[in-house]
Amino acid sequence: IADMPGEFWAYEMLGIYYVEAGETDRAAQIVEQFMEQVRTGPSFLKAQLLLARIHYRKQNLDKALELADEILQENPADAAAHRLKGGILLLRGDFQGAITEYRAVLRQDPQNIQASLYIARAHLLDGEMSLAENTYKKILEMHPNEQRAHFGLVEVYRRKGETTAAKRQLEMVLEVNPDDTETLMRLGDMALSMQDTEAAHEYFNRLSALHPDSGHYNYYKEGMVKLLEGKDAEAASLFEKSLQVDPDFIPALNQLINMLVKEKRLEKAFQRCRDQIARSPDNPRYYVLLGKLYMMKDDHDGARKAFEEGLEIDPSSPDVLLSLAKLAKLSGSLDEAIARYQSLMEKYPKNLGVALV
Structure with a gap:
């Protein structure tokens, strides 16, 4: 920067470095330093976009939106600015506004999967289930193995109460990637919610084989199956084993406390909670x-x-x-x-x- 004060790339690299280091205020100062020297042209717009992203990272959404709008006023076809503005509007709950911005991105780049996924997500959050479903399906027509689209359809079908259709989407992911951890977890949890203990055992056993070092989680999931089968003592034992492996694993303690509360043993619940605090006071x-x-x-x-x-x-x-x-x-x-x-x-x-x- 000292040698080439008019070259944006140096400011950009240093600004990104500070962002990654968590020093967003310092990153913003570096970019603003460049913008004070070069007040127009393509490099200025690039700096403006980076500054907008920094403010977005700082959760200063008003300033980020203001900068994105300034960029789009200067260059209405700037796909990166439309993408950033779409993200801001999505966070603010302006789902239709976000969809408009992401469609502008698709006009520049029709194959942009991320923009299509965000459009589907915005429809979903806005309660437009049919539009969300159709958008996810169109993504899968072009990219049959796009896992995020399958997961999006899972959420659509669950909200519509179509559990079988949701399960089928997860099974389709598993057909392509039989060892996908997130899919196995979702199928296991779905089996629990459907009280299908045999299927839950299968999925959780596969997870245990894939992740033998995740003992706390494996014990916890097996405990959930035992709880569903009405074997409370075995479930409690597994939850205790989970906490022995990882004293900070709160889902296991939650289940132990819930079991004691349901049994109307509130004082015992207090004591168990205090015992765990003694083991893990922080x-x-x-x-x-x-x-x-x-x-x-x-x-x-x-x-x-x-x-x-x-x-x-x-x-x-x-x-x-x-x-x-x-x-x-x-x-x-x-x-x-x-x-x-x-x-x-x-x-x-x-x-x-x-x-x-």
Whole structure:
């Protein structure tokens, strides 16, 4: 940069380096430094696009959108700017606006699978199931082995209550890639939801063979099958084994606590949760679980104390912050609840659960 202050590529490389290092403010300063020297031309537009992406990475969506619009005003055919704007609008819930932007990308590049997938996703999120289904099917006509399109159809069919059709999509992926971990996991979970324990055993055994080092997960899934079969003692033993392998694996502790609560053994549930906290004291989600047990006793002070202990461990934990917001709402402190939810939305704009609450 010192030798060639007018060459964008050097600023670009350094800016990308800072982005990857997590120093987005410094990255933005580097790009702005170039833009102050070169105020027009193709290199300026490239710098503007990189700056927009940096603001997008920082979750400063207003500024990212403003920059994308400036680029498109100068060059309406800029596919990268349309793609970025589509992503921003998708995050904001403007699904039709996002579709318009991704269609502009396809006009420049008709074979762009990613743009087609985003269009299908936007239709899905907007509740347009038929349009989403048709878009995913068109993608598969051109690219029969596009796994993301199969997974998209799985979600469409599940929302429509067509479990058999959803299962068939997963089986089609498995026919091409028999050892695909994510597909085996989805089929195993689907078998559990359909109470098909024999199929669940099959899929989870295949996962265990593929990932023998993932003992905590394998024990947990086998425990879920035993739970479905009504073999609670065997299930509990497997969940305990899961936690022995990985003391921080919260799904296993969740199941143990749920089993005790269903048996109306609340004090035993408290003790089991505290035991796990003693084994793994730096896991903020365990304090969330403890706080929820206090809430079952209508002990809001105890719940708040547990949540705040979790917050001391990880001040940015979305689970802890969400639990504190829910507690404030339940306690009637609506102003505090709204403030906490708004703070969460600023920190985690992609968290749809927070947005829904």
